[in-house]
Structures are given as structure tokens and as C-alpha cells.
Amino acid sequence: MKKFISIINSNPFIYFLGIAFIFLAWYIISIAQGYGNIVFPTPVETLVKTGELLSNAYIYKCIGWTILRLLIGYSISFVLAMILGVFAGYYEKFYTFLKPLIIILKSAPTAAFIFLFLILVGSRFASIFIVVLVTFPILYEAAVAGIKNIPDHLNEALKIDCGNFVYGFIKVRIPLALPYISVGLLSSFALGFKTSIMAEIISGDTNYGLGSAITAFRNSDASNLSPIFAITLIAIMLISLVDIAILLIKRHFKVQ
Amino acid sequence: MRNFKNLFLLIGIFGLASGVSSCSEGSKTFTTNEIKVKVATPSKAPAVALFAHLKEGNVEINSAANNVIAYLTTASDKDMVIAPTNAGISAIVQRNAEFKIAATVTFGNFYLLKTGKDSDNKLSEGDKVLAFQETNVAGRLFKYVYGDLNLNTTYLADVTAVKNEILTNTNFDYDYVLLAQPDVNEILRSQTAYSVYANVQTDFKAKSGGKEITQASIFVKNTSNKDDVVETLNTIKNDVDALLDNTSNLIEATKDVENEVFASKLGSTKEELKSLLDDNNQLGIGFKKAKDNKASIDEFISTFGMGKTSEEIYFNY
Structure with a gap:
């Protein structure tokens, strides 16, 4: 018992x-x-459709393209956020200088920027820049928080004991900021993934991508929502894998 | 003996000739040229004109028509844009878009279906009709063709909304519904009481004195290389002619394109699209030089309250 x-x-x-x-x-x-696949497919119908989709090479190409675009956007975002975030964490005035820009990036409706990127880079690559736009503020703030949360006594000790600023920065400050950066990195990944799919739909891209797959199935039969639910389920499963990774990293770094 | 020899010779020559002839028939495959200029088109019917170029990097097929229309009035790199004729001409006339109209590639795919609820089976005053896009092509055409019948018409946002209303509303009491292909076929398959009442294209022709619905047209940028643009227009024309001549060319030209990608770009599966083309070209695909079809274009845009077009907006080639 x-x-x-x-x-x-x-x-x-x-x-x-x-x-x-x-x-x-x-x-x-x-x-x-009561309308089944027309409005709200049952879990069983969705799972059956998910199985069908997962046995089709097309869906793997779509997953691959969405992840590729996400990784490109994410890498750009990460590099920018680390450079600017570390400086902003260290120099308060630089942080204040960037604050209005970060507020704009955080609060401006993402969909509005899609049309701008559509004109600039076309529908196939617009989602890359949307990922940058959405994930950059999160990664930037994670980097800033990581640097700012280094205890004062350690900063003082570094000033006294470590004559080389760059050495102290790379060997002490960055490792201390790493738990914040890692969590920011993985948390924004899920958001970037969702946003990338949304951007593929709004930008109207008809090539490979999970968003494009949703458009494709909607075009084939707009009254059957089971493939759209199935693609959503696949996206959730992929994000769940990332969530598990976040959990493991949090445990590793003992972050709450 | 000599006669036998001649007979064998004749049979041999005949056999060889038939073999060569059947060989050349068998190897008659669809060919096209790669598109050199940058082209954008909305997906579904207008994109069918580009069926042979679905995988080419210069061709963008976008599922949101408004995204494509935006290419007309922004500094995009597109040399050629396929857009609803009314939207394209409006962009040129009212917003000084640097484009000219070159050719029309879709001529309407609208059908009026009777639901079996109208007692006299005749579209007449007071009949309840479910249509879509009140202020866009479908709704404007419907009003132009049937507006003087004093119908009781309800407009929904788009054709999918009409389809879903048919499939989900248990109190559905409309006498007629306006739909577009390929949704017409889908509804006819699931609703046995429904049948096609009228072909809107035919009724438009009758009402307008023989003019056509010039639904979507190709617009070319004024600053693009004219030789490349003309070459592309000729390629598209040859493709469309070849498609209408032999719809198997659709399958042949897209054998490397997955069905899902095909559906994403052209709006239905390969087999369904082929059957629609086989069945009296129900998607209204074609290719006509805009300049030679000015009267139809003027009539079509008049349904949007627009005046006659000037010769200047037509691309000469």
C-alpha cells in the first residue's frame, strides 16, 4: 500500500x-x-494520421528544412546576443543604450516583420530572420543576466588577482554566466521553432517546411484537419525532446 | 520466287517504318526551357501556368495572394508577377507600379451548385444563395452575372468557409451555393443531392456579349530585360498550350515533384488536377496576350468599378 x-x-x-x-x-x-476531421479530429484519428505522416519521406524533409532554417537564424541570433549581451552585462551604460531597441524587438508584432523580410529575402528565407527577431532578445537578456549575476566579491577578486582582463573574462566570468546562457538558449529554441513554423505559413512558402506542409494539406483538403493536427503533434514531440534537454541541463547546472 | 523476295522486302520496309514511327511516338516527351527571370505567382489556379517549373529557383509560388500582389508595389527583385488582373491593374493605375500587363493565364473556375432545396429548381428572386468574397473576384462576378435577380445572398470570407458551412451546418437551408474548382468536385462527391446549376464563366460570357473572365494575368516589370521576359512569356505559352493539348504532360513534367509539394503549389493532387483539365478545362487555364484581349479585361475590371484601361499599361511583344 x-x-x-x-x-x-x-x-x-x-x-x-x-x-x-x-x-x-x-x-x-x-x-x-461532432464534426470529426472537419473541425476537431479525435486523438485516435490524429495519432493514425501522425503514423501515416511519419512513414512518408516528405515530412522528414519538412522537419529538416524547418530545423535548418531555425538553426541558421538561431546561430545568427546567438552570436549577436553573446557579443552585445556580454558587453551590456559588463557596461551598464551600454545596457541602457540598447534597452529601447530590446523593448521594441520584444514588443513589436512578429507578423508585421514577416512582410518586410518577404520583400527583402523572399518567402523561402523570411522565417530565418523572424527566428532572429524572436530569439535575440531572450538570448541577449540571458547573457546580460549571466554576467550581472556574477557575485561582486568575485568581480573584486578578479580585479585584484587576475591582471589579464580577457583571461579572467574567458576563464571565470563566461563559465559563471553559462547556466543562464544555457537555459536562455534552450528556452528560446522552442519559441524559435514555433515561430519558424508560423513564419513559414504567413510568408506563404510552398517548398519544404512544417508550416509549408500545413499549407499543403490545407490546400489538398481544407475540410480535413487531421493532417494539420498530426503536424502539430509532431512539432510538440520535437519540442518535448528539447524540453527534456533543458531539464537535463538545468539539473547539470543546478539551476532552478 | 522473285515475287516472294519483293513481298518480304515490302513487309520488311513496312515493319521498319512502323517501328520507327512507333518509336518516335513513344519518345515524344514534354520539354520546356528553364525560366531565366524571377517570377512570383499565387498558388493554385494561377500557378498552373508554371506547372513545368515548380522546382526552379527563379520561380516563387506563394500560398498568400496578397504577398504576391505586394511584389508589384514594392522594390522587390521580381521581373514577372502573376496576380489577379484587377489587383495588378489597380496597382499600376492607382499606385504607379512599374509593371505592364502581358497576358492572362486563368479565365475563371466558378460554378453555381443547386442544393436540391429550391422547389422550382430555377434561380429566381428570393432564392437563398451562399457565396464568398463579397468585395473580391468571386463576389463581384456573382453580382455582375446574377445581381439583377434580387437573390437573397449571404457572403462568407472564402471558398473554404462555404465548403465547411455545407459540411457542418445541420440546418443548412440555402438553395444554391457558389463554389470554385476543385472544391466543386469535392462537394459533389460528398453531397449527393447537389448538382451543377450554372457555369459562371459561360453566364458571364452571355451577359457581357462574349467577353471572358480575365481572372489572373502576368505583369512584367518595365525595367527588366525585354528579351528575357519575352522568352519567358513564350515558354509559359508553349507550356500551357502543351498542357491543354495533352494533359498527361502535367504528370510528365512533375514526375520529380512530390504530391504534397505539388498540392502546396497548385492546390490539388496531380490526378485531380489532370481530371479537372480533362473535363473541359474546369480550372479555366489558358494563355492569351493581354493586348489582344483588352475588351475582356476592361469588362472584367468594370465589375470592380474600374474604368477602361489605357493602351500604355499593355506590354508589347
Whole structure:
């Protein structure tokens, strides 16, 4: 009995219950609205469609292209954020100087920029720049927080004991900031992934990509939403893998 | 003996000739030239003109028509844009877009379906009609053709909304619905009481004195290399002619394109699109020089309250 209670009190079991609840609610809503694939496919229909899609080479090309564009955008964003974030973390005046720009980037509607990038780089590459736009402020602030949260006594000690600024920066400050940067990196990855798919849809790209796949299935049969639900499920599964990675990294660095 | 020899010779020559002839028939494959200029088009029917170029880097097929229309009025690198004729001419006339109209490539794919609920089976005053795009091509054409019948018309945002209303509304009480291909076929397959009541293209012709629906046209940038542009227009014309001549060319030209990518760009599967073209070209695909079709273009844009076009906006080639 004690063992049973400890199982149902365990986090993995409660996590599993949470997933079961989502599927149950999904099933009830789907059955209640009564139009099946036209409006709200059931979990079973979605899972069957997901299996079909995953046995089709097309969907892997779509995943690959979405991830490739995400990685390109993300790399640009990361390099920019690290350079500017580290400086802003170290020099308060530079941080203040960049603040208005970061506020604009954080609050401006992403969709509005898609049309700008559409004209500048075309529909195939617009999503790369949207990823930069969305992930840069998060990565930048993670870098700033990492540098700013280095304890004062360590900064003082570095000033006294470490004559070489660059050496102290690379060997001490960057490693101390790394937990913040890592978490920012992985948290914004999921956001970048979602945004990339959205940007593919809005930019109207009809080549490979998960967003383009949603458009393709909608064009084939707009009254059957099961492929769109299935693509969403695939995206969730991919993001879940990233979430697991975040969890492991948080544990590794003991970050709350 | 000599006669036998001659007979064998004749048979041999005949056999060889038939073999050569059948060989040349068998190897008659679809060929086209790569497009050199940068072209953008909305997906679905207008993009069918580019069916042989779906994988080429210079060709952008965009699922959002507004994105493509924006290329007309912004500093984009597109040399050629396929856009709704009314939107393209409006961009040239009202917003000084640096483009000229060169050719029309789609001539309408609208159909009026009867639902089986109209007791007299005749479109007449008071009949309930479900249509779409009140202020855009479909709605404007519908008003032009059937506007004087005093119908009780409800407009939804787009053709998908009409389709979903048919499929999900249990109290659906419309007598007629306006739809576009390929959705017409999809509805006819699932709703057995429905049938095609009218071909809007035919009714437009009757009402306008023989003019056509010039739905989507090719617009070319004034500053682009004229030789390249003309070469591309000729390539597209030859492709479209070859397609209408033998719809198997659609399958032949797109054998390397996956069905999903094909659907994303052209709006339906290869087989469905081929069957629509085989069935009296229900997508309204074609190629006509705009300059030679000015009267139809003027009539079509008049449904949007626009005046007659000037000769200056037509591309000479």
C-alpha cells in the first residue's frame, strides 16, 4: 500500500496523469462538437494520421528544412546576443543604450516583420530572420543576466588577482554566466521553432517546411484537419525532446 | 520466287517504318526551357501556368495572394508577377507600379451548385444563395452575372468557409451555393443531392456579349530585360498550350515533384488536377496576350468599378 501511494505521489506518475487528462479532454471536445476531421479530429484519428505522416519521406524533409532554417537564424541570433549581451552585462551604460531597441524587438508584432523580410529575402528565407527577431532578445537578456549575476566579491577578486582582463573574462566570468546562457538558449529554441513554423505559413512558402506542409494539406483538403493536427503533434514531440534537454541541463547546472 | 523476295522486302520496309514511327511516338516527351527571370505567382489556379517549373529557383509560388500582389508595389527583385488582373491593374493605375500587363493565364473556375432545396429548381428572386468574397473576384462576378435577380445572398470570407458551412451546418437551408474548382468536385462527391446549376464563366460570357473572365494575368516589370521576359512569356505559352493539348504532360513534367509539394503549389493532387483539365478545362487555364484581349479585361475590371484601361499599361511583344 505504501509503495502504491508513493507511486501515485511521484512526479512521473502525475506528469503521466497530466498527459492523460489532455488526451481525455481532447477526445471529449472532439466527440462533443461532432464534426470529426472537419473541425476537431479525435486523438485516435490524429495519432493514425501522425503514423501515416511519419512513414512518408516528405515530412522528414519538412522537419529538416524547418530545423535548418531555425538553426541558421538561431546561430545568427546567438552570436549577436553573446557579443552585445556580454558587453551590456559588463557596461551598464551600454545596457541602457540598447534597452529601447530590446523593448521594441520584444514588443513589436512578429507578423508585421514577416512582410518586410518577404520583400527583402523572399518567402523561402523570411522565417530565418523572424527566428532572429524572436530569439535575440531572450538570448541577449540571458547573457546580460549571466554576467550581472556574477557575485561582486568575485568581480573584486578578479580585479585584484587576475591582471589579464580577457583571461579572467574567458576563464571565470563566461563559465559563471553559462547556466543562464544555457537555459536562455534552450528556452528560446522552442519559441524559435514555433515561430519558424508560423513564419513559414504567413510568408506563404510552398517548398519544404512544417508550416509549408500545413499549407499543403490545407490546400489538398481544407475540410480535413487531421493532417494539420498530426503536424502539430509532431512539432510538440520535437519540442518535448528539447524540453527534456533543458531539464537535463538545468539539473547539470543546478539551476532552478 | 522473285515475287516472294519483293513481298518480304515490302513487309520488311513496312515493319521498319512502323517501328520507327512507333518509336518516335513513344519518345515524344514534354520539354520546356528553364525560366531565366524571377517570377512570383499565387498558388493554385494561377500557378498552373508554371506547372513545368515548380522546382526552379527563379520561380516563387506563394500560398498568400496578397504577398504576391505586394511584389508589384514594392522594390522587390521580381521581373514577372502573376496576380489577379484587377489587383495588378489597380496597382499600376492607382499606385504607379512599374509593371505592364502581358497576358492572362486563368479565365475563371466558378460554378453555381443547386442544393436540391429550391422547389422550382430555377434561380429566381428570393432564392437563398451562399457565396464568398463579397468585395473580391468571386463576389463581384456573382453580382455582375446574377445581381439583377434580387437573390437573397449571404457572403462568407472564402471558398473554404462555404465548403465547411455545407459540411457542418445541420440546418443548412440555402438553395444554391457558389463554389470554385476543385472544391466543386469535392462537394459533389460528398453531397449527393447537389448538382451543377450554372457555369459562371459561360453566364458571364452571355451577359457581357462574349467577353471572358480575365481572372489572373502576368505583369512584367518595365525595367527588366525585354528579351528575357519575352522568352519567358513564350515558354509559359508553349507550356500551357502543351498542357491543354495533352494533359498527361502535367504528370510528365512533375514526375520529380512530390504530391504534397505539388498540392502546396497548385492546390490539388496531380490526378485531380489532370481530371479537372480533362473535363473541359474546369480550372479555366489558358494563355492569351493581354493586348489582344483588352475588351475582356476592361469588362472584367468594370465589375470592380474600374474604368477602361489605357493602351500604355499593355506590354508589347
